[in-house]
Amino acid sequence: MLEILKKKKSEKKKEVIFVDLSAGVCSASSAFIFILDFISQKDQTMADLKVKVFVQDISDIALDFGIKILNQVAKGVPFEVQIEKIVSDASRINIKKEIGENPDIVVLAFSLYDIFRDDTDSMISWSDKILKATSDLGVFALVEPALKRRNSLFIMKIREALKNYVIAPCTHYEECPVLKIKDDWCHFGTKWVPPLSLSRGMNLIGGRVPEINFSYLVLSKNKDFSRWKNLHRVVSHKLEEKGRIRFWTCSSSGKNLFQILERNIGEKNSDVESVHSGDVVFINEAKERNGFFELDQNSEFKIVDCLFWHDFFER
Helix, strand or coil: CHHHHHHHHHCCCCEEEEEEECCCCCHHHHHHHHHHHHHHHHCHHHHHCEEEEEEEECCHHHHHHHHHHHHHHHCCCCCEEEEEEEECCHHHCCHHHHHCCCCCEEEEECCHHHHHCCCHHHHHHHHHHHHHHCCCCCEEEEEEECCCCCHHHHHHHHHHHCHHHEEECCCCCCCCCHHHCCCCCCCEEECCCCCHHHHHHHHHCCCCCCCEEEEEEEECCCHHHHHHCCCEEECCCCEEECCEEEEEEEECCEEEEEEEEHHHCCCCCHHHHHCCCCCEEEEECCEECCCCEEECCCCEEEEEECCCHHHHHHC
């Protein structure tokens, strides 16, 4: 998203078109505006942007409720926000015809199964159609719950069919290594502090506050995004044990476990101390051991990019 915004600011028409498919109560759109507002606090030139948000769903009632929330989120932001709703069937939508333009960002969140059930062939052909409807600079993002035999598997199969357009989470265009591993699936998670009301409610019913785990895929026709090729995506939380740090990555070479002893952490690899799930990292001079790769004092380790926006701005 940051790359799109940078290029938009240099264009004469500083307009970003965002489409939220199967939007429901517009949570993806609200998150987009919230993050855009946060970015604008760091970059004052964002005030020149015009953001057009199109929210689509088969339920008019859900959209009306969601737009009320979205208007509250957009209140007071330093950029112009225009919101329009589209009441239609997501599986049959023609984005270019509906909005008259090619969108820059299209998002489908937690809805693949609701739309297609288990028909992955239809998911793939539909995703290809949506991707082709985006602008030359645009991206199409899909987010699903982390369920290895259903939603995450959908994401992985779409990724495999459209691998020539993948820009995240993969750092390469090769076949998916995880699909070849039995009982494994591509997913990510972030640690969070839940609202007190949610914690109390779950405690009352004897439940546990759910973790935020998900699978995602970002596709683009723009090959400028291929800059991540040959780098690694961290696919586990940092595993801290006595005297060492371990973490898993996925890359064109497959899914691999890396380890560094704390005594070997120095100037070349100090980023390893703050590595998080979802990070894109550069690794050089790692030695292959029996079942893992060892980083030593001569190994290079650099965090290149972050999956979670709060990590990006904190580092």
